Amino acid sequence: MSSSPTPPPAFPPRPPRTRLYEQVAEQLTGWISTNGLTAGDKLPPERELAAQLGVSRATLAQALVALEVVGAVAVRHGDGTVVTGATGGRRIVDAVRAHADRLPEIIDTRDALETKIASLAATRRTDEDLARIDLALTAMARAVEQGDRGVEGDEEFHAAVTAAAHSPLLARLMAEIGGLIRETRIESLSQPGRPRNSLAGHRAIADAIRAGDPSAAAAAMHAHVELVSDVAMLSGHPEA
Incomplete structure (x- = not known):
């Protein structure tokens, strides 16, 4: 008696879809790391930063809010946005996604x-x-x-x-x-x-x-x- 055919391997689960602001948050944390910014350093004005990253100001603003929510940056009235601590790249992006979820x-x-x-x-x-x-x-x-x-x-x-x-x-x-x-x-x-x-x-x-x-x-x-x-x-x- 012939054995039953081996079922084909299951496809891997589809990776989670990434929201645009999550992509920009990841891009921004990379920019902070590349430029050597540490806790207390101030980010450039949003218009300038958006131009450097090649994104709209609206998308950048949403990414900054996401990073503020997870504690990577702080927005201070009249003083702009400052880095609050080490931004761990993938860890920060995962935290942003977990918050949204x-x-x-x-x-x-x-x-x-x-x-x-x-x-x-x-x-x-x-x-x-x-x-x-x-x-x-x-x-x-x-x-x-x-x-x-x-x-x-x-x-x-x-x-x-x-x-x-x-x-x-x-x-x-x-x-x-x-x-x-x-x-x-x-x-x-x-x-x-x-x-x-x-x-x-x-x-x-x-x-x-x-x-x-x-x-x-x-x-x-x-x-x-x-x-x-x-x-x-x-x-x-x-x-x-």
């Missing part, structure tokens, strides 16, 4: 936790909580008026709302994913026009909390998180 899950988690937190804050907030929320709004508004993205003010606002919910367990869960949320915060607030839109969303949330309306507060927070989810890393077209 987990963004939807981070946003889903934010929506679940923060919508409930806003609802609780509307029923449990104290005068001190409202004062802290107002201080955060003022800080973010001042930063945005000065041309900054308002990342710190945004962070302070959400921390104030979380505190106003007076739920230690929810606060602990928010702290656990704080680093991941900061990634989405940087990515979102780097979109054109987003800081002012985000500030308007914060004010709607604050108004509902101040009015003691849990349904309105939850709805306002949900709408705000949906705005955050509209980020370039999710909508960018991958390149083969």
Whole structure:
């Protein structure tokens, strides 16, 4: 009896598709290494850097945001972009891709936790909580008026709302994913026009909390998180 034919070897899995900004991030980390830049060194202005790399300023800006999210560079208002540490080429690109891949899950988690937190804050907030929320709004508004993205003010606002919910367990869960949320915060607030839109969303949330309306507060927070989810890393077209 003849033996069954040996099945042909399986094809290797198709390599992951690379988004254009990931390619530029890899190109940029190579440029940083080639030019011997180290922590604290400043990158050239975006227009000049885009010309050197042969890419559009929009694509370069997205790549810089991706590198900022994973800690390779820092964007300082009024001082440009600086290198924060060693850029490990392939390691950095893998970190950028991993961030983009987990963004939807981070946003889903934010929506679940923060919508409930806003609802609780509307029923449990104290005068001190409202004062802290107002201080955060003022800080973010001042930063945005000065041309900054308002990342710190945004962070302070959400921390104030979380505190106003007076739920230690929810606060602990928010702290656990704080680093991941900061990634989405940087990515979102780097979109054109987003800081002012985000500030308007914060004010709607604050108004509902101040009015003691849990349904309105939850709805306002949900709408705000949906705005955050509209980020370039999710909508960018991958390149083969």
